[in-house]
Amino acid sequence: MFKKIVRPFQNVLLERELCVGCTAPLAKAKKLGNLSDNRVMVECKCKRRYVYEKELVAFKRATFAEEQQILSMIAKGEVS
Ligand SMILES: [Zn+2]
Numbered sequence: 810m811f812k813k814i815v816r817p818f819q820n821v822l823l824e825r826e827l828c829v830g831c832t833a834p835l836a837k838a839k840k841l842g843n844l845s846d847n848r849v850m851v852e853c854k855c856k857r858r859y860v861y862e863k864e865l866v867a868f869k870r871a872t873f874a875e876e877q878q879i880l881s882m883i884a885k886g887e888v889s
Contacts, residue, residue: 823859823868831855835868841879842888850879 819829826835831853838851838859847863850871858871858879871879882888 823870826868828853828855828857828859829870830857835859835861842882844875844878850875 822829822832827833828835828838833853833855835851835853838853841850841852841858843849844860849861849863850858851861851868852858858876859868860871860875861868879888
C-alpha cells in the first residue's frame with residue numbers, strides 16, 4: 810500500500826531531475842564517474858546515487874549492481 814502511494818511521487822521527482830530523498834537538483838549532484846559512454850553515475854549530497862542515461866535524457870535510481878560497478882572502478886582508479 811505504502812509503495813503504491815510513494816512510487817509515482819518518486820517518479821515525478823525524477824522526471825523533474827530532483828533527488829527523491831532530499832529534492833535537491835540532480836544537475837548539481839556530484840559526478841562519480843561514467844559507467845559507460847552513455848551512463849553517468851552521480852551522488853546526491855544525501856548519499857543517494859543516480860544514473861543519468863544520456864540516451865533517455867533522464868535520471869534513474871542506481872541499482873545495487875551499478876553501485877558495485879562504480880565502487881570497483883573507483884577502487885581501481887578507472888573513473889574519469
Ligand atoms: Zn538527495
